Amino acid sequence: MSNGAGQSVLTFRGVRKRYGKTVALDGLDLDIPRGSIFGLVGPNGAGKTTTFAVACGFVRPDGGTVDLFGEGPFDPARHRGRVSALPQDAQIGRDMPLEDQLEFLARLQGLGREEARRQVWQAVGLADVASRARARTRTLSHGMIKRVAIAQAFLGNPELVLLDEPTSGLDPRQAEAIRAHIGDQRGKRTVVVSSHNLNEIEAVCDHVAMIEAGRVVVAGPLDRITGKDQEVRISLAPGPNPLAELREVLAGDSVVWLEEHGTLVIRFAADPARQAEDVIAAALRVLLDHGARVSEVVKGQTLERAYLEST
Amino acid sequence: MIGPTPFRDIWLVAWFEVKEMVRTRRALVVIALYMLGGLVAARGFVAAIGRLENVVAGMLKTGRIETPGALTQQLLQSDTYRDALIRFFPNREVADFLLNLPPIVLFFLWSSLAFVPFLIMLTSADTVSQEVRTRAVRFVVLRTGRVEFVLGKYLGQVSLMALVVFLTGFVYLGVAWAGLQGFEFWPTVVGILRFWPRIVAYGAAFVGLSGLCAMNAGSSATARAWAFIGLVIAWALGEFAYRWHDGVYGGAWTVIGFLVPFSHKPGLYAPAGSTVLVEAGILLALGAFYLALGLLFFWRKDL
Numbered sequence: 001m002s003n004g005a006g007q008s009v010l011t012f013r014g015v016r017k018r019y020g021k022t023v024a025l026d027g028l029d030l031d032i033p034r035g036s037i038f039g040l041v042g043p044n045g046a047g048k049t050t051t052f053a054v055a056c057g058f059v060r061p062d063g064g065t066v067d068l069f070g071e072g073p074f075d076p077a078r079h080r081g082r083v084s085a086l087p088q089d090a091q092i093g094r095d096m097p098l099e100d101q102l103e104f105l106a107r108l109q110g111l112g113r114e115e116a117r118r119q120v121w122q123a124v125g126l127a128d129v130a131s132r133a134r135a136r137t138r139t140l141s142h143g144m145i146k147r148v149a150i151a152q153a154f155l156g157n158p159e160l161v162l163l164d165e166p167t168s169g170l171d172p173r174q175a176e177a178i179r180a181h182i183g184d185q186r187g188k189r190t191v192v193v194s195s196h197n198l199n200e201i202e203a204v205c206d207h208v209a210m211i212e213a214g215r216v217v218v219a220g221p222l223d224r225i226t227g228k229d230q231e232v233r234i235s236l237a238p239g240p241n242p243l244a245e246l247r248e249v250l251a252g253d254s255v256v257w258l259e260e261h262g263t264l265v266i267r268f269a270a271d272p273a274r275q276a277e278d279v280i281a282a283a284l285r286v287l288l289d290h291g292a293r294v295s296e297v298v299k300g301q302t303l304e305r306a307y308l309e310s311t
Numbered sequence: 312m313i314g315p316t317p318f319r320d321i322w323l324v325a326w327f328e329v330k331e332m333v334r335t336r337r338a339l340v341v342i343a344l345y346m347l348g349g350l351v352a353a354r355g356f357v358a359a360i361g362r363l364e365n366v367v368a369g370m371l372k373t374g375r376i377e378t379p380g381a382l383t384q385q386l387l388q389s390d391t392y393r394d395a396l397i398r399f400f401p402n403r404e405v406a407d408f409l410l411n412l413p414p415i416v417l418f419f420l421w422s423s424l425a426f427v428p429f430l431i432m433l434t435s436a437d438t439v440s441q442e443v444r445t446r447a448v449r450f451v452v453l454r455t456g457r458v459e460f461v462l463g464k465y466l467g468q469v470s471l472m473a474l475v476v477f478l479t480g481f482v483y484l485g486v487a488w489a490g491l492q493g494f495e496f497w498p499t500v501v502g503i504l505r506f507w508p509r510i511v512a513y514g515a516a517f518v519g520l521s522g523l524c525a526m527n528a529g530s531s532a533t534a535r536a537w538a539f540i541g542l543v544i545a546w547a548l549g550e551f552a553y554r555w556h557d558g559v560y561g562g563a564w565t566v567i568g569f570l571v572p573f574s575h576k577p578g579l580y581a582p583a584g585s586t587v588l589v590e591a592g593i594l595l596a597l598g599a600f601y602l603a604l605g606l607l608f609f610w611r612k613d614l
Contacts, residue, residue: 057453058449060611076313077315080315100327104327110454
């Protein structure tokens with residue numbers, strides 16, 4: 001299922017992959033727009049990790065095509081240094097000093113010795129493990145190792161970074177730091193993040209795809225998936241409810257009153273010239289003029305609600 | 312999949328492999344074990360010479376020989392004795408060459424060729440499979456090709472093996488210096504250094520064989536098991552090829568024999584020259600051939 005976006009940095013068409021009797025991918029169609037922070041969500045076993053593995057060339061698909069940068073499937077000769085990843089469950093070597101391992105990876109990526117060292121120091125700073133740079137990996141905590149593994153994915157400033165469950169196993173403060181770093185990448189590179197934490201995806205990403213049973217169920221800009229550019233929900237406390245007046249003012253829109261929730265749901269056509277804020281302003285003017293008691297205004301629905309309704 | 316700078320990447324992987332083995336003390340354990348083995352073997356050789364000499368001394372009713380080596384040196388200079396021994400060698404040229412070497416050098420060559428295959432199967436077999444099992448290989452193959460990764464890993468193993476054998480040569484030197492009468496320092500050093508590259512070439516073939524058997528294994532234990540099975544099969548094929556190369560399917564057995572490293576061991580005893588160069592070249596090529604076969608599967612393996 002294409003999300004209809006512009007230039008894609010990574011495209012899957014009809015990708016299939018089976019591990020024995022288990023179908024991991026079952027005709028996956030997906031486009032990752034260049035420059036996006038793209039979220040991949042789905043239950044355990046949906047195919048998220050296999051999607052990443054196929055993109056990186058770790059596993060070969062049984063069918064379908066994968067295209068990176070319009071140049072075909074992953075090939076180290078063409079894509080070294082341009083694609084990087086945090087593979088799930090991959091262990092950085094346990095017995096070597098952290099700094100040496102990162103320098104090895106950086107040099108393998110094509111960086112010269114001095115540039116590799118400079119980038120390694122940036123990476124250990126990003127991972128907040130500078131004081132333990134000479135320590136063997138086995139002496140570091142799980143969180144430190146995870147942060148280092150994330151940091152190695154940004155060595156050499158790749159164009160595309162694939163992060164499989166980057167915040168799993170991290171404490172809230174560390175997870176927030178990682179999310180902030182991912183958000184900082186907007187406009188600099190394309191980042192694809194998989195996670196079970198829909199709140200996290202919603203906070204960081206601007207595009208999302210929902211995968212179930214090896215297929216994309218829905219994909220597109222986050223605002224469209226959650227209806228943020230097509231729906232407004234206004235909760236009212238008990239009191240005046242000028243429903244008729246509201247329908248008159250918002251004549252071209254759908255206005256529904258959910259009595260059991262005390263919520264007005266206003267659905268409108270996505271239009272760059274008339275955004276959700278304009279609809280909110282018009283609705284609030286009517287409601288406040290008629291003495292309605294507004295308790296909450298929310299654009300669209302949560303990603304979690306959209307996910308549960310779609311899958 | 313091959314990266315854009317294959318030789319640089321192979322070198323980087325090999326260098327990191329050696330560095331990792333040294334840092335993790337794995338290299339030190341291997342070196343210590345092999346040097347200990349060399350020490351035991353060399354002392355055993357010296358002791359055996361001493362016992363033989365005392366048997367001869369007993370027969371001749373001369374006094375007990377306290378320091379081994381002197382009688383052996385005398386015998387080796389005797390034309391009658393050399394003519395008797397030469398019957399055990401394929402030709403006079405090889406025989407003269409080997410009998411002119413310090414005995415400890417000949418033993419160094421023989422014992423290294425005998426035990427290096429086992430050393431390699433013990434230490435090299437799981438070098439790739441371990442990284443696949445922990446998925447650490449995924450960090451690497453995003454940055455270079457699978458071919459460079461495998462070749463670099465096994466080049467690192469060949470380097471370790473070469474270092475181990477080189478250092479063990481000093482053990483033989485030391486034991487001979489301390490225990491053999493008539494010990495000649497520089498001929499022994501030259502002899503060890505002369506044979507060291509031959510042993511490395513022989514070992515490189517087994518590094519390749521361990522790669523073929525083990526690089527696609529799912530665990531370190533399975534990798535070592537397959538490596539030993541491969542070693543036994545290679546030895547058996549070599550034996551059958553030797554026995555049956557004149558028989559009904561002699562042509563096939565000759566080809567099989569050519570493809571097995573054990574069959575090329577005798578050629579490494581030859582004097583320096585084209586025979587040794589050809590055998591060493593064949594062994595290095597065999598190692599590369601085995602790795603290439605393993606890569607045919609590793610190329611498509613899900614990592």
